[in-house]
Amino acid sequence: MSLRKLWTAVRGAANEGIETVADGQAIRILDQEMREAKKELQLCDENLTRIMAKRKLAEGKVKALQADIETYTNHAIAASEKGDDALAVECADRVAELETTLETEQSILDSFLTSEQSLKSNIAKAKGNVRRMEQQIEQVKATESVQKAQVAVSTRHMGANSKVKTALSSLDRIKEKQAQRNAELEAAEELANEESGSDLDAKLKAAGIGSNSNTAKGNDKLAQILAAKKAK
Structure with missing residues (x-):
């Protein structure tokens, strides 16, 4: 192998190693970003809660002012009908003051309502983005785990085949x-x-020779015994 090819191979292996580390860092960075995003969303929810509370207080003030305006308007009409113009004018002045205050409080209420609606919309979008990002991260993690398992199984299978071949060779020997x-x-x-x-x-x-020697001796002895008996 030439030095150029060797250097290319080494550089390729180094790049793969760097990319693997970078990929692992990317997942950890995204996890950290998700944790920080969730903390920010929690703070947003808390701010939204405070704004909603202030909006409710502003609504209460507006409703109370509207009720007072209606009450003093009726008083002004009643006083005028009774011919008490001074009292009627005093009630009308009170109505004017209340309407000025109502205008201010209504402006505050409208501001709270606008902020509340804007925050709700932005928080909902942010939560949706976080959920989608979490799903993608989990999908990437799951795919990575499955691929690692497949690589491990494939490697073990190849190793097992090699071991089986070695074992069979040993068995033959x-x-x-x-x-x-x-x-x-x-x-x-x-x-x-x-x-x-x-x-x-x-x-x-196996040739049938000498295998009946004991039997032959027995037959000879019997013949001797019988011959001796006849001689007597």
Whole structure:
């Protein structure tokens, strides 16, 4: 291999290692970003809660002012109908003051309502984005785990096949050694039989020679016994 090819291979392996580390860092960075985003959303929810509380107070003030305006307007009409113009004008002045205050409080209420609606919309969008990002991160993690498992299984399978082949080769060698040992033992036994003469006896027995010597002696002895009895 040339130095250029060797350098290319080394650089490629280094780049793969760097990319693997960077990918792992990317997942951790996204996890951290998600945790920080959730904290910010929690703060947003708290701010929204405070704004909603202030909006409710503003609504209460507006409703109270509207009720007072209606009350003093009725008083002004009643006083005028009774001919008490001074009292009617005083009630009308009170109505004017209340309407000015109502205008201010209504402006505050409208501001709270606008902020509340805007926050609700933005928080809902942000939560949706966080959920989608979490789903993508979990999907990436799950895919990564599955692929790692597949690689591990594939590697083990290849290793297992290699081990099985090695084991079969070893088994064949063991069988050959055992066959060789059996042949050696049989040869040793044959040699021992030849040296002791048992091999010759076996051959004579197989040929039917000398195998009935005891029986033959018994027949000869019986013939002698019977011949002796007749002689008497």
